[in-house]
Amino acid sequence: MCRSCSIYCIVPPVVFEQIAKNGNAEQREWAIETVSRDHSLRVARIQNSLLRGTGPIRADALAASDPGQPKRTVYDAKNLEQVTGEVVRAEGGPAVGDAAADEAFDGLGATYTLWYDVYQRDSIDDSGLPLDAIVHYGDRYDNAFWDGQRMVFGDGDGELFNRFTVALDVIGHELAHGVVETTANLNYWQQSGALNEHVADVFGSLVKQYKEGESAEQADWLIGAGLLTDKVEGTGDQPAALRSMAAPGTAFDDDVLGKDPQPDHMDKFVQTTQDNGGVHINSGIPNKAFHSVALELGGNAWEKAGAIWYSALRDPRVKPTARFLTFAKATGRAANRLYGDGSAEAKTVANGWKAVGIKI
Amino acid sequence: MGGNGLRIEFRRSGGFAGLTIGTEVDTGELPPEEARVFERLAESLERSGVGDSPPPGKPDRFQYELTITRGGKSRRFQLAEQELTPEARELVNLLVERARRP
Numbered sequence: 001m002c003r004s005c006s007i008y009c010i011v012p013p014v015v016f017e018q019i020a021k022n023g024n025a026e027q028r029e030w031a032i033e034t035v036s037r038d039h040s041l042r043v044a045r046i047q048n049s050l051l052r053g054t055g056p057i058r059a060d061a062l063a064a065s066d067p068g069q070p071k072r073t074v075y076d077a078k079n080l081e082q083v084t085g086e087v088v089r090a091e092g093g094p095a096v097g098d099a100a101a102d103e104a105f106d107g108l109g110a111t112y113t114l115w116y117d118v119y120q121r122d123s124i125d126d127s128g129l130p131l132d133a134i135v136h137y138g139d140r141y142d143n144a145f146w147d148g149q150r151m152v153f154g155d156g157d158g159e160l161f162n163r164f165t166v167a168l169d170v171i172g173h174e175l176a177h178g179v180v181e182t183t184a185n186l187n188y189w190q191q192s193g194a195l196n197e198h199v200a201d202v203f204g205s206l207v208k209q210y211k212e213g214e215s216a217e218q219a220d221w222l223i224g225a226g227l228l229t230d231k232v233e234g235t236g237d238q239p240a241a242l243r244s245m246a247a248p249g250t251a252f253d254d255d256v257l258g259k260d261p262q263p264d265h266m267d268k269f270v271q272t273t274q275d276n277g278g279v280h281i282n283s284g285i286p287n288k289a290f291h292s293v294a295l296e297l298g299g300n301a302w303e304k305a306g307a308i309w310y311s312a313l314r315d316p317r318v319k320p321t322a323r324f325l326t327f328a329k330a331t332g333r334a335a336n337r338l339y340g341d342g343s344a345e346a347k348t349v350a351n352g353w354k355a356v357g358i359k360i
Numbered sequence: 361m362g363g364n365g366l367r368i369e370f371r372r373s374g375g376f377a378g379l380t381i382g383t384e385v386d387t388g389e390l391p392p393e394e395a396r397v398f399e400r401l402a403e404s405l406e407r408s409g410v411g412d413s414p415p416p417g418k419p420d421r422f423q424y425e426l427t428i429t430r431g432g433k434s435r436r437f438q439l440a441e442q443e444l445t446p447e448a449r450e451l452v453n454l455l456v457e458r459a460r461r462p
Contacts, residue, residue, distance in 0.1 A: 081449070144376050146419060177420065196419060224376070242376070242379075243378075275374045275423065279374075281378060
């Protein structure tokens with residue numbers, strides 16, 4: 001009868017692990033629904049391992065060493081296109097005075113902290129994956145990426161782009177691609193690819209907001225602010241950034257780069273074969289939906305809005321080929337599950353998607 | 361080289377920024393030494409047997425599209441950054457360098 005006597009009183013965690021390994025889709029879903037009602041750290045860790053999909057479940061998923069502590073190493077590629085190099089900074093070591101190395105190190109730490117503090121996720125894979133970063137990759141290389149095992153940062157060409165470690169949300173974005181890979185594993189093509197980009201922008205922005213202690217109202221909702229050089233023009237008084245989650249299509253308007261091509265509504269969805277079918281373009285649509293939801297819910301975006309989106313990302317019905325509508329529905333279910341059927345939060349989520357032309 | 365030159369149309373898309381840059385090269389208009397480099401690398405790409413269909417995308421990696429025209433015949437190549445041969449990488453880096461010029 002006691003209210004603390006949840007299902008966990010009678011079902012030992014090992015059973016959930018077994019379901020994760022051997023259960024059919026329906027059983028997995030039951031387990032996920034069940035564990036989602038408990039917010040203890042231990043349960044979060046079981047849930048994260050359950051929701052990792054049909055891939056192998058690590059035997060150590062519940063026993064990672066030192067949970068709560070990132071394990072960071074930064075390597076210097078010395079301007080070659082290689083993903084190895086000299087270790088320039090490792091966990092516990094002091095700042096080294098190389099801006100790219102120190103920013104990468106701090107950014108990995110800030111990203112780890114958001115995922116662990118707020119979502120009880122122990123690193124990218126929720127099993128304490130060490131976080132490695134390569135800096136000074138390539139010659140004036142205009143990019144940063146997660147290659148499946150590590151972060152890679154270029155120095156930028158200095159004309160259009162500064163070094164890619166300069167913006168914390170870029171680091172958070174890249175590592176979020178790693179989280180996507182170990183959860184919904186969204187295909188990087190067309191709508192599922194744009195969702196992959198969207199989720200990376202959401203959590204990239206949340207890493208920065210959490211670090212800065214900014215509410216949804218206070219945040220600038222820009223991706224890559226500071227990454228473009230002073231030579232690139234923004235819109236109006238706003239300094240140039242790569243994307244605006246609050247107002248997709250307004251991040252830059254420049255002679256060289258042209259105008260930010262992001263749409264903010266399904267009516268303006270862009271069909272293209274470039275950029276893997278416009279994954280960095282159409283992500284503006286779900287980005288705008290997330291921004292609307294976060295603003296309407298108020299307070300800190302990483303709390304309710306972030307929790308809803310993270311839960312949706314681990315919904316077994318969100319397959320690698322998921323389209324916007326599938327993911328949007330998953331956020332609706334997540335809001336019902338986390339805050340109650342028909343709750344104000346669930347209505348807010350539905351309204352956010354409706355505003356961009358997606359009815360859930 | 362003159363009329364035996366080849367023409368390369370190049371576009372890079374994707375990357376974290378998702379911005380597209382591009383350039384065109386006509387080797388007939390280049391100094392002979394530079395023209396020979398482009399021709400050698402283009403031939404290597406043509407022989408490599410890759411690039412006929414879009415490669416599977418990887419988050420925030422670049423995608424490249426090259427159209428090589430010689431003797432009036434064009435062939436299009438679609439390449440992913442993570443799958444470039446050393447010669448293709450050299451070619452792409454040269455083209456990116458040209459695309460950056462104002």
